[in-house]
Amino acid sequence: MTSRRARRFLLAAAAAATGASLASLAASGGHDPAGESPSRAPGPAVALAPPAEPAFSVPAPETLQPSRFESTWASVRSAAVVRAAPRRGAAVVGHLDRRTPEGTTNIVLTRHRAKDSQGSLWVRVSVPALPASVTGWVPRAALGGYGVVRTQLVVDLGDLQLTLYRAGKAIFRAPVGIGTAQFPTPKGDFYVRNKLARYRNAFYGPLAFGTSARSATLTDWPAGGFVGIHGTNRPDLLPGRVSHGCIRLRNEDIVRLARLLPIGTPLRIRA
Amino acid sequence: MPDRVTLRVPDPEAAARALWADNEATSRERLIQRAIAAGATLVAGGVVIAGLPRLAASAQSPEQDVEIFNFALLLEYTQAAFYAETVERAELTGELFEFAKVVANHERAHVDYLLEALGSDARDEPVTDFGNATGDPDAFGPAAATLEDVAVAAYNGQAANLTKGALQAAATIISVDARHAAWIRSIIGEPPAADAVDAPLTAEEATSRLAETGFLPEEQL
Amino acid sequence: MTLHDFDDLRLDHLDRDGALRQAADNLERTSRAGFLAVAAGSVAAAAALARPQAASAQLATSDVAILNYALTLEYLQDAFYTEAERKGALSGPAAQLARVVGAVERAHVKALRNVLGKKAVKRPFFDFRGVTEDPPQFTRTAVAFEDLGTAAYKGQAHRIKSPEVLAAAVGIHSVEARHAAWIRYIAGTPPAAEPFDEGKAMPETLRLVRATGFVVGRPRTGARGAPRFTG
Numbered sequence: 001m002t003s004r005r006a007r008r009f010l011l012a013a014a015a016a017a018t019g020a021s022l023a024s025l026a027a028s029g030g031h032d033p034a035g036e037s038p039s040r041a042p043g044p045a046v047a048l049a050p051p052a053e054p055a056f057s058v059p060a061p062e063t064l065q066p067s068r069f070e071s072t073w074a075s076v077r078s079a080a081v082v083r084a085a086p087r088r089g090a091a092v093v094g095h096l097d098r099r100t101p102e103g104t105t106n107i108v109l110t111r112h113r114a115k116d117s118q119g120s121l122w123v124r125v126s127v128p129a130l131p132a133s134v135t136g137w138v139p140r141a142a143l144g145g146y147g148v149v150r151t152q153l154v155v156d157l158g159d160l161q162l163t164l165y166r167a168g169k170a171i172f173r174a175p176v177g178i179g180t181a182q183f184p185t186p187k188g189d190f191y192v193r194n195k196l197a198r199y200r201n202a203f204y205g206p207l208a209f210g211t212s213a214r215s216a217t218l219t220d221w222p223a224g225g226f227v228g229i230h231g232t233n234r235p236d237l238l239p240g241r242v243s244h245g246c247i248r249l250r251n252e253d254i255v256r257l258a259r260l261l262p263i264g265t266p267l268r269i270r271a
Numbered sequence: 272m273p274d275r276v277t278l279r280v281p282d283p284e285a286a287a288r289a290l291w292a293d294n295e296a297t298s299r300e301r302l303i304q305r306a307i308a309a310g311a312t313l314v315a316g317g318v319v320i321a322g323l324p325r326l327a328a329s330a331q332s333p334e335q336d337v338e339i340f341n342f343a344l345l346l347e348y349t350q351a352a353f354y355a356e357t358v359e360r361a362e363l364t365g366e367l368f369e370f371a372k373v374v375a376n377h378e379r380a381h382v383d384y385l386l387e388a389l390g391s392d393a394r395d396e397p398v399t400d401f402g403n404a405t406g407d408p409d410a411f412g413p414a415a416a417t418l419e420d421v422a423v424a425a426y427n428g429q430a431a432n433l434t435k436g437a438l439q440a441a442a443t444i445i446s447v448d449a450r451h452a453a454w455i456r457s458i459i460g461e462p463p464a465a466d467a468v469d470a471p472l473t474a475e476e477a478t479s480r481l482a483e484t485g486f487l488p489e490e491q492l
Numbered sequence: 493m494t495l496h497d498f499d500d501l502r503l504d505h506l507d508r509d510g511a512l513r514q515a516a517d518n519l520e521r522t523s524r525a526g527f528l529a530v531a532a533g534s535v536a537a538a539a540a541l542a543r544p545q546a547a548s549a550q551l552a553t554s555d556v557a558i559l560n561y562a563l564t565l566e567y568l569q570d571a572f573y574t575e576a577e578r579k580g581a582l583s584g585p586a587a588q589l590a591r592v593v594g595a596v597e598r599a600h601v602k603a604l605r606n607v608l609g610k611k612a613v614k615r616p617f618f619d620f621r622g623v624t625e626d627p628p629q630f631t632r633t634a635v636a637f638e639d640l641g642t643a644a645y646k647g648q649a650h651r652i653k654s655p656e657v658l659a660a661a662v663g664i665h666s667v668e669a670r671h672a673a674w675i676r677y678i679a680g681t682p683p684a685a686e687p688f689d690e691g692k693a694m695p696e697t698l699r700l701v702r703a704t705g706f707v708v709g710r711p712r713t714g715a716r717g718a719p720r721f722t723g
Contacts, residue, residue: 048338048474052431052655054663055551056607058467061595064577072578075619075711101720105711113579113625121622145619145708146575183722194713201718208719215722228721245722263713373684380687423666430662431655438658439650443688445662446642446669450684453670457677462592464670467599468663 069150069167073191073264074123076106080142082134086114086122093136094127101223102210104194107264110146111135128212128226130219132188151265153192153229155247157185158271160239162229162247164260172260175239177232177248179215185227185245186213190267192229195258205231205251207258211267215245230254331434339429340437341394342474343444344385346422349486350448351378352399353418362406366458371411374451381444388440397491404486412459414484419452421472421480428471551607552653559657560613561648561694562664563604565641567615568701569597572637576624585678586631593634593671600664607660617710631679633704638672640697647691 082094100106108125114137115121121140126133152165157178164172179185190213197207208230218225231251232238238250247269249257354375357363363371386393404414426445430438453463472480478492551559573594576582582590605612623629645665652658673683692700701707 048342048429049335049432050473051428051471052659054468054471054660055654055656056603056660058599058603058664061467061592061599063591063595064574066578070578077619102715102717104713104715107711107713113581121625140622140625144711145617147617148578179722194715196715196717196719198716199718203723204719204721208721210719210721218722221720221722223720225722228719228723230719230721243723373682377684377687384688427659427662427666430649431658435650439691442646442649442662442665443690445666446646446672446689447684447687449666449669450673450689453673454677454683457674457683463674463677464592464596464667467596467603467667468660469666469670470663471659 067150067167069152069165071149071152071191071264071266072110073107073147073149074110074125075144075147076108076142077144078142080138082125082127082136082138084136086124086137087116090137094129094134096125096127096138096142100194100210101226102194102196104210105144107147107191107193108138108143109191109264109266110143113140126189126191126212128190128214130214131216132186133190133212147262147264149262149264149266151260151262153261153265153267155185155267155269156271157187157269160241162249162257164257164265166260172257174249174253174257177234177238177240177242177246179243179245180241183215183217183244185243185247185269186216187269187271188213190227190269192261192263192265192267195263197258202233204228205233205249205254207231207254209258209261213267213269218244229257331432331437333434335432336434336437337389337392339433340385340389340441341392342429342477343422343426343441344382344389344394345397345491346418346425346477346481347378347381347385347444348396349399349481350418350422351375351382352396353401353405353414353486354378356399356401357405357411360406363408363411367408367411370415370455370458374415374454377447377451381447384440384444388437397487399486400488401486412455412461414486415455416452416459416461417480417484418486419448419455420469421477422448423452423469424472424480425474425477427469428473428477430471551611551657554651555653555657556608556611558648558652558661559604559608560611561697562645562661563601563608563613564616565644565697565701566597566600566604567613568618568706569637569641570594570601571616571618572620572624572633572706573597575618575620576630579625581625582627582630586627586634589634589671589675589678590630593638593674596667596671603660616707618706619708620706623706631675634675635672635679635681638668638675640692640700641668642672642689643692644694644697646689647693647697649691 076096076098079098080096081092082096083090084093085091096108097106108127111124111126113121113123122137123140123143124135124137125143126135128134150167154163154165155161155176155178156163160176160178162172162174162176163170190211192209192211194210195207196204196210208228211227211229213227215221215225215227225245227245227247229247229249231254232248234242234248235250238248242248354371357371358368358375361368401414402410404410423445426441426448430441430445433441449469456463481487482489482492573590576590577587577594623633642665645661645668649658649661649665652661669689676683
């Protein structure tokens, strides 16, 4: 028994049917009421089992929507000198540390890219400094992987309010305590770079976010005098100008914020 | 080269009976009527594409492998002949011709592999008529893309019906045909890979697509 | 391009929550008897599997492992092309490929996460070390990724238990092969060098992926210990 015989078998069956073109079968809406069949022989294809139904479908591919609300951060792989221009020997404008004072992996906000005359890649980054954040260039090799966020954190010093935006839409708002006139919270563009939790210190509440913002006045503060966003054991003082520069939230608010705020989110502190 | 797959000889009459649970000769009309009774949709061209009863024979078997491989052989024979004729006519030039030469070798290798796997069960080589598609640079590209696409979709449709050994072998061929398809599209300036998924075709649909090319006389299909 | 054989990195780097190691272990030592069998050929099973949300409860453990393996490779490709497009260092055909193929790989990730549900492995963190920002390196790496993706799907096809999962997987496998030919064409290397494409087994594929060094631990930006902020 061979496939040749199989084909003859099926061909014989088709030949027994009266002829009608495929077109007329289609024109009659599929079923031919006169009982005629198309002359096309079924062939071996008819004998094959149908395909299995795929277990899942794939959605239509979507183009990337470039978003003006996107920011990119990079982890720091190795300590590096930050230079004014993307080339070796350019003026030093700052330093990039591998770790934050809290011991977490340091991250930086990244901007543009450039190649030097040797074809090496440099990246423009924003690093914490005083009196204000510094922007400069580091070799790509000093950085690790990139992360992208669509969120922005805004602290209004005048309104004593913190707002978290996602893709431009406000998704969280809370009253805050900010620095006194003597120890003001710095204004400017910064970013959230780490999160501390599971410590026992009621002064800071249940958890705290570290930022790249530094107090301009507490320059001798241990661990660099960085401004954090944290809870408090004095919610009665909020909203108010009460801190040494940190941004304080009620404990229930910082816990809620922690579910929504990714590390690397840019922070704007404005008047 | 994939491992040689030994396929056993099927008993076609028994197979047909098992498929249709019917002791009579099955005419195409009866096939359509059964399908409609089972809730199938008949589309233009008389191709039944949905609702065919899930056949007991969808459990894999060496006999079914033979049927499937023979269908694959029809497609590979057609492709091999298409490219061989293109090379022989030598009317194409440049990148198109280089493509045809390389792919002709690949498709010949696919045919040789299937012939070896099928042994005496192998179907006959079909008679083909490619018209100007093997000589006209504007007709060649789309024709090649169609033949490769139909092969990929037909293989994808039968993948779950093959035994695991046959599937492993077939998979080494499917992706090469898919490469060919993207390659020729790149050459002729069409999107090489527009879809997220290559949808499977039933054997009937694949046959229908092949019939539409006009490259094979109807009695071969 | 050859992916260098670095000293073997531990699977831990790839697999923070252990799911992938579990998946690989399961795949290596599974046997037929122990699994939930999808009732192949039954209309009810076929209908249920047509609703992907319900699928993961009916999938064999080894099929879950294979789908998670596929998802890991799709995560890698998604991240690679998406980052390349965002960085904007590419131009011409390579940029077009990154846009189109990136969109497809993102769709693959969505589909696999959807069918796996809670059993999906987490998205890893990647450091592409400038490769997405350098056109020649991008092209060479994309060739390697697409060839590898094709070989990886092919290597698993015959191990998939569910006919429905297999039907879905082969539909993606041939698309990866198209990508491979496309990027090779752009790279000026033969889109289809051989008449037969060989598959790759899971351990070999994962070894190659680890060797790239692209999959890294998520940077540790969290810590314990009381803050020393200004307060």
